[in-house]
Amino acid sequence: MNFDFSDDQKLLQKTARDYLAEHSPLTVCREVLETDQPYAVELWKGAAEMGWQGAVIPEEFGGAGFGHLELAMIAEEVGRALAPIPFSSSVYFATEAILKAGSDAQKKKYLPALASGEAIGTFALAEKPGQSDVENVEARVSGGKLCGTKVPVPDGDVATFAVVAAQGDGGLSLYLVDLDTEGVSRESITSFDPSRSMARVEFSDASAELLGKPGEGAALVSHVLDRAAVLMAFEQLGAAQACFDDTIAFTQGRYAFGRPVASFQAIKHRLADMWCELELARSNAYYGAWALSNEEDELTVAACIARIQASEAFDDLAVEMVQMHGGVGYTWEYDCHLFYRRAKLLAAVLGTPAVWKHKLIDRIADAGED
Amino acid sequence: MNFDFSDDQKLLQKTARDYLAEHSPLTVCREVLETDQPYAVELWKGAAEMGWQGAVIPEEFGGAGFGHLELAMIAEEVGRALAPIPFSSSVYFATEAILKAGSDAQKKKYLPALASGEAIGTFALAEKPGQSDVENVEARVSGGKLCGTKVPVPDGDVATFAVVAAQGDGGLSLYLVDLDTEGVSRESITSFDPSRSMARVEFSDASAELLGKPGEGAALVSHVLDRAAVLMAFEQLGAAQACFDDTIAFTQGRYAFGRPVASFQAIKHRLADMWCELELARSNAYYGAWALSNEEDELTVAACIARIQASEAFDDLAVEMVQMHGGVGYTWEYDCHLFYRRAKLLAAVLGTPAVWKHKLIDRIADAGED
C-alpha cells in the first residue's frame, strides 16, 4: 500500500509551486479579471517552457512524456494559484481527446503544437443552459461541414481549435475544428469568473474532421469527461487548499473582542469541518489519480467521487472564506471573490456535481461494489 | 392581521397542558414503552372526559363542537407530553374522514362513540415499505367484502374500526371496517417507538361499508392526509418544543471544564439554529391551522409546509438532544430516546417529508404562487 505520490512527483509539484508563486501570484489572476485580457499570455508561455501543457504527451509528439500523476501535481498547483490560463481546456480536454481517439496524423498535427503551447485546444459540448449537454446536441456535421452553435465554450475565444461534439451520419461523434477558419465566428461572452474566458462559437459550414469513429461521440465524451474530472479535481483541490490556508491565516490574525477570531469555538469548529471536507476531497482526488494513471476499470467511479467532493468542497470553502472574512471579504480589493467566482466556474464547466452523482449511481447500483 | 391564537384558545391549551402535566408525565409514556400495554387506557378516558377526542365533532353528534384551532392547541400538548394514546389515528384520521365523507347514518354510528373515546378509529393505507402507498393499494372490496393486508396500521391492534383504502368497483375508494368482526385478524408488530403501537391487519372477506363515493378514494386520502398533516404538525411541534426545552435546561445545568455546557459557543450557536428550526415549524403550523380552520384553498400548500418543517425540525432536534446530552443521552434511563423514537415514528406515519415535498411542487409549480 502506497497511496501517496512519489518523492519525484512531489518534487515536480514543488517546482511548479515555486514557479507559480513567482510568476502567478493572485495579482496576475486579478489583472486578467479586471482587464480585457482573456488570459495571461506570458504565464502560458512559461508553463509550456516548463513542459506542463505537454506533461502527458509522449516525447515522440514533442511532449514531456510524464504520466497523469505528474500532471495531477501540476494541476493542483495551477489551481492553487488560480492561474488565469486555458490550461484545463487545452490539457485536460483537447489533449486527452486526441490522445484517446486521434489518428496518427491527427496526433502529429495537434500534439506537438499543444505541447509547445502554440496551439490552444478546447472542448465544445454545451449548447444551452441545463444539465443535458449530450442529450441536447443539435450541432450537425454533414459532408465534413459543421453547422450549429456552442455556448459556453470555455476559452473558446482564444483557442486555436476545438473538439466539437456534433451529430454526424453515425450519430453523435467528435470532430476537430480549427477555429481560425472560414465558417467560424466567435465572441467573448461574460464569464462569472472573468479571469477565465467564455465564448459563444457559431459554425456555419465550417470544416470539421472526424475524431474517433462515427457514432462514438457519447462514449468518447464520457471518456474525456472522466479523465478531465480527475485532473480538474486536483485543480479544485489546489484552489480549495489555498482558500482554506488564507482563511486560517486571516482568522488567526484578525482580532475581535480582544482575541483572535480563530479562537471562537463556532469558528474553530467550522474550520475543523472545512478541513474534513478538504481532506476528503484530497483523498478522493488521489483515488482518481490512481485510477487514471493505471487505466483502471474503476476510473469512472473514481472520477465521480473525485469530481463531486472537489466541487462541493471548493464551493463550501469559498463561501465560508467570504463569510469568515466579514466585511472585507465582500470587497473587490480582497481576494476572497476570486475564489468565490472560480469555485462556481470550475463546478460548472464539466458537469455539475448533480450530473456526476447520477453517473455514479448508474455505475454502482448494479455493481454490488461497496 | 392577527396571526395568533385567541386568548380563549390559549386558555384551552393551558388547561390541556396542566392536565397532561399531571396525568401524562413522561413516566406514563415510558410505562407503555416498557410494557406490553398498547396505550395508556386511563389517559385515553381522561382525554375523552376533557372533550379532546370530540373537539371538532359537532355537538349534535356528541362532540364538543370546537374548531380546528382548538384541536391544534390540544394536539400541541398531546405532542409535548408524548402522550401514549391513539389520538392521531382516531382524531386526525378516522374522525376527519367520517366528518368529510360520512353519510348521516355513518356519522350517527361512529361520531358519538369517537367523541366519547369508546370507539378508537384508525386509517389503513400502507401495504408495503416505500413511499407509494396510494399507488400500491392491492386490498380489494367486492360485494361488500374486503380482502387484503394492511401494514403497518398505527394503533391497528387497539382500534375498534378502521377507514380502509381499497380497490372497489369504481377504483380506489374508502371503506369503514369494524375490526372486531369476522374476517379480520390482526397482530401487534414491533414499533420503532413502542410507546405507540403498530399492527398488521389481514382482511379475508371482512364486511366493508363504502365511505364517500366509489372511486373517490385518492381524493379522499389526499383530503384526509392534508388535514391530518396540519394537526400532526402541532403534535410534532409540541414534542419538538419539549425536546428543545429539555436540552436547553440540561446544557445549562451540566458543567464541563468549569462552566455550563451551554456556555460553549459551538453549543450555543447550534441551539440558536435549533430554535430557528422550531420557530419556522411553529410559523408554518400556524399557517396550516389557519388554512384548515378556514377551509382555505391554500390548505394543501399550507399542510405541505407545515408537515415538512415540523417533521424535519423534530427529527433534527431529537438527534441534537441525544448528542448534546452526551453519554447519558444514550441511556435507556434518560428520556432522550423517547423523543428520538417518536420523531421518526411521527415522520413516517402519514407520508415522509419527501412525499410532501413532491405534493408541494405539484401544487406550486403551476400556480405562480410565491
Place this chain on the structure above:
Amino acid sequence: MDFNDTPEEATFRAEARAWLDANAELRRPDDRPADVLSERTSPEIIAASQAWQKKKADGGWACLTWPTEYGGRAATSIQNVIWGQEEARYRTPPNIFGIGTGMCGPTILTHGNDDQKAKWIPKLLSGEEIWCQLFSEPSAGSDLAGLRSTAVRDGDDWVVNGQKIWTTGAQFCDWGILVVRSDANVAKHSGLTYFVVDMHSPGVEIRPITQINRGQGFNEVFFTDVRIPDAHRISEVGNGWAVAITTLMNERASIGGGGGGSVNDLIRLAKSVEIDGRPAIEDSAVRQQIARFYTRIKGVKMTGNRTLSALSQGKTPGPEASLGKLVGAKVAQEMASFAIELQGAAGALDRDAAAQGGDWQGRYLAIPGLRIAGGTDEILRNIISERVLGLPPESRADKGIAFKDIPTGPPS
C-alpha cells in the same frame, strides 16, 4: 387567527391605497424584480428618490410613526407596515432614505434634545437632507465597540480623527450619525460618544468601496481634524454605546431577508432547462430542493406575520427578528447557488450571457453582503442564544480592561 385586516386596519389600507393610486403607477408583472436593482448613486436616481420622498411628506405619508409636530402622523407600527406593503405594489424610485428614516431619525427622536429634533427631523423626513451612518471601522465590525476613531474636546467643538467604513451613500449625504472614542482609558463600552456630523465639513474624505459584485453602495470615510460643535453631540459624553444600541435595534428591525429572488423565478428556470433530457422541474431532486427553499422562505414570512400580529397588538418585537435575516440570507445564498447549478455549463456565465439575464449570478455575488451587513450570521446566533434563549455570554477576553490595553492583533 385571521390574516385579514381589522376594520381599522382596512380603513387605513384603503386610505393609503387611494393616495398611492393618485400619485404613483402600479408595478407590472414584467417589471424587473426589485431585488436586482441595486444602483442607487446616480444623480437622476437621487433626484427621483428625493422627489418621491417630498411628495410623500407633503401628503403626510412619510415616516408615519413619527410625531405629528415633525411631519409624521403618529401612526402605529402596524399602520407603518401596511403602508410599506402598499407602497411596494407601486413603481417608485429606489429608496435612498432607509438609513435616515429607519435609523438616524428614530435615534435622534429618542436621544436628541428639542433643538436637535427641530433642526434635523423635518428635513430628514421631507427628503431635503440625506443621512448616513458612520459606525463600523476596518478593525471594528462584529466587535463594533472596539472602534478606534477619536474625538477630543477643543473649546465648544470636538475634533475627530479616524476612519469609518461601510457607509452607505456617504458621497451624497448631508449628515451622518457617528460614534467615536472620547476616552481610551476606560473600558471599551464606556469611552464612546455619539455625534451628528456635517458630511460637508472640511477634513471629511469619502472613497467608494467596490464590492465583489462591482457595485459601489458603500464607502470608506476618513476624518482628519474634523470639527463638530458640541451642540451636535447626542446624549452625554461617554454614553455613545447606549445611543448606538438604539440605532442598531432599529437597523436590525429594518433589514429583512430580502434580495434572494423568488421561488417563482426558480421554478421558471427549472421549467426552462433540462436534466437528463427532461425539464428540470420534473426531476425529483430538483423538486425536493425547491420544496425545501419554499418551506423555509414561507416559514420566514409566516414568522414575520407572527411579528406583525404582535405589532398589531401593540407589542414590541424583540431580538426574535434576527431569525428572518439569519435564515433568509442563508436560504437566499443556497437558492442562488442551486439556480446556478441548474444551468449546467451555462452557470459559468454572467449577466446577459446567462439564463434569466444573470439575475441568479448577480444575487449570488450580492448575497454574501446580506450575510454580513447589520450583523453576521455569527453575531445573530450570539444574539439569539444569549438574548432569546438566555444562555450564558461568551467569556470575554476584553472585559474590565482599559480600551488601550485590549489586544488588537497577534503578539509581536
Place this chain on the structure above:
Amino acid sequence: MDFNDTPEEATFRAEARAWLDANAELRRPDDRPADVLSERTSPEIIAASQAWQKKKADGGWACLTWPTEYGGRAATSIQNVIWGQEEARYRTPPNIFGIGTGMCGPTILTHGNDDQKAKWIPKLLSGEEIWCQLFSEPSAGSDLAGLRSTAVRDGDDWVVNGQKIWTTGAQFCDWGILVVRSDANVAKHSGLTYFVVDMHSPGVEIRPITQINRGQGFNEVFFTDVRIPDAHRISEVGNGWAVAITTLMNERASIGGGGGGSVNDLIRLAKSVEIDGRPAIEDSAVRQQIARFYTRIKGVKMTGNRTLSALSQGKTPGPEASLGKLVGAKVAQEMASFAIELQGAAGALDRDAAAQGGDWQGRYLAIPGLRIAGGTDEILRNIISERVLGLPPESRADKGIAFKDIPTGPPS
C-alpha cells in the same frame, strides 16, 4: 501510487492468510452484516472469543506489534493492519479483547515497570484474562480530567471510592485500568493517579447500563473502600493524566467509522421499495443522496488508505485520524435516517417487522453511541482545530484553580 502490497507486505499477507485458512472459515456473502452483531456478553460468546484469542496467541497472531518476549511478534503497524484486513474476511467470534489489547496493553507496555509487564501482559495477550477501562464518570465525560473518584494512601495500599461509567464488559473482566483523583488541592490535571484494579476485589459493584437500543454493552462500576496495592500503580503518583493520554490516543486510533451499514445495503433497499410507483433507485433525489453517502464513505476510506500509507512508510499517524470517526459517524446516522425514510410508513417499524430485518432501525439506535463514545463530535472538532490546524485553545474557566474550587454546577 499503488494500492498493492509491497513484496514484503504481500509475503506477510500470504502467511497470515495461510494460518487463517487453516484455523478459520471464510465469511459468506449471506452472513449477517458484522456491524449489527452487538451481543458480546453471553458466556458462550465470551468462551468462544477467549478460545479464538488463545488460538491466535498460540499461533503467534495475537497483538502482533508487541515485543516477542511477551508473546507478540514485534510486527510493524502496517503488518498489524494487514492482519486485521485478513482476519475480517473470516468467521470469527465477536472480539471482547479490543480494550485490553488496544488500550490497556499498550499503556502498560509504555508506562508499566518490568514486574507489571510480566504479571499482566502475557495473560492479556493470550485472552486468559479480560480487561476493561475505568475512566469516565457521570460528571466527567468530555471533560475527563474533571473526574471525582478518589484514592487515598493507606500503608502499602490505596483506598478507592467513587463511581465510574461506560465501562465495557466490566461484568466479565478480571482487571481494569483506572484513573482517580489522589489530590484535589492541586490543579485538575495534576492530581490524578493511574492504577490497575482487580475487578474481583471486595467493594467493586457492577451495574449494567441499558442503552437506548436496549443493549447492555456498558456498565456503571461503583467503588466502595476498594483496596489496591501500591504495586498496581502505573507511573508516579500525580502523573495519571499523562498515562491516561497514552490510553486515549490508542483508543481513538482503534475506533473507526464502522457500524454504519453499507451503501450496498442501501442500494438493495432502494431497489426493493417504490417511490411514486417506481423503484426508489430510479428516483433522482434518492440517487443524489446515495451518491453523496458513497462519496463521503469512500472519502473516509481513502483517507484511511493515506494513513495506512504513512504507516507503511513507518510514520506515526496523528490527530488526523479524528476525521474518520467525525465524518463516518455522521454519515452513518444520516444514512440510517434516510433508509428509514425510504421505507415510508413502514419506517415506523422495527426488527423483523421492518425492511431488511430492521437493520437500519437498529443502526439508527446504535449510532448515537458512535457519535459520543471515545470523543464526541465536539471534542473531535476541538482536537482537529487545535492539534491539526493549530488554532488557539478555548479560554479555560478552570485553569490554574485547585480542583476542589472548580464550579461543577449552577450557583445555588
